Amino acid sequence: MERDKIFLVGRDRGELIPMEATDYTSEDELQAYLARYPDLLAGHQINPDAPRRWLLVAREMGVPGDEGEADRWSLDHLFLDQDGIPTFVECKRASDTRTRREVVAQMLDYAANGTQYWPTDRLRQAAAETAQGEGKSLDEEIRTLTGNEDPDLDEGTDIEDYWDQVEANLRAGNVRLIFVADEVPKELRRLVEFMNEKMADVEVLAVTIKQYQGEETNALVPQVIGLTQAARDKKRPEKGRKAPTDRLQLLARCPQPAARFLGMVLDLAEERGYIIYWGTGTFSVRAFLPKHNRRASFVYGWPTGFSYYFSDVPLSDQEAQTLRKQLLQFGVFREHGKNSLRADLDDETLPKLEEVYSFILDRMDDIVPRY
DSSP states (O other): OOOOEEEEEOTTSSOEEEEEEEOOSOHHHHHHHHHHOGGGGOHHHHOSSSOOOEEEEEEEEEEESSTTOOEEEEEEEEEEETTOOEEEEEEEOTTSGGGTHHHHHHHHHHHHHHHHHOOHHHHHHHHHHHHHHTTOOHHHHHHHHHTOOOTTSOTTHHHHHHHHHHHHHHHHTOEEEEEEESSOOHHHHHHHHHHHHHOSSEEEEEEEEEEEEOSSOEEEEEEEEOOOHHHHHHHOSSTTSOOOOOHHHHHHTSOHHHHHHHHHHHHHHHHTTOEEEEOSSOEEEEEEETTTTEEEEEEEEETTEEEEEOTTSOOOHHHHHHHHHHHHTTSOOEEOSTTEEEEEOSTTTHHHHHHHHHHHHHHHHHHGGGO
């Protein structure tokens, strides 16, 4: 059977050099190319106005199926883009018939559970290990990714801002799902286009990465599938980056009891001089630490949840353990990774959370002047 070809123009422009489409020897070969060359995800095709750039968090990223559970699944690749949007990637060869319904269901499992059960500090640790394995600094990689390479920036501020945005995107379910294959069958193409048009917070795409071989060299040619104009109009209102939410938008998405509580959280934070940082579907409450000359996020809120975050607050291990124990004694929080406690906003927790939040602000009022 005649195979697809591309042609290179010779240096003297007197000849065309044919290169013929060839199959990958294994799925691992395709995965390895993608891990080494993330630009194969064709970020300029995904968003021509603001081409996506990529940071590899990990290959074979474990995904738990429940709170505190060991990993149940393994995602081929997890990337972050310059806006902190988690990007789930699954690779399949066209010869694998699972490139259709099964891989879609599999990807949705990964996204539903990853956004629910991954604490941000786990992603951060995985990204640090990946960078270290390549002889790189994660902080430097993030500054290159985001374009914030000015050495005179406040120490660590831009890095913490970036991870705040990752946290906000996870909590809001603002993620991207990409199916990668050497060829995408029409059934998967239609599923991708349908989901991308209908899912407001989730971008769903496929990328074909065809391999062509010549006598002396290989070529890899990526093409993005699923970006219909209808999907672009819904998901790209401003230069490709979703605008941060605001108080009115966030509270409008909440059931009334949760809206009253989160409104109180915002009001008390501002009354006490704390900073509100808005993400795409969440907010964080930040303190300015004068002795460290930086901001520290300590509370996150979103329409269905509320969490306390330890990582930014420079407590001693003993102080952090004491505070964790005190917060858990209220009976509303559950452990969510090493550095976070999370509470659902429901009929059981909401009556207690106002007292919990007042306690948190009192503790922060005591902590901030010392740091």
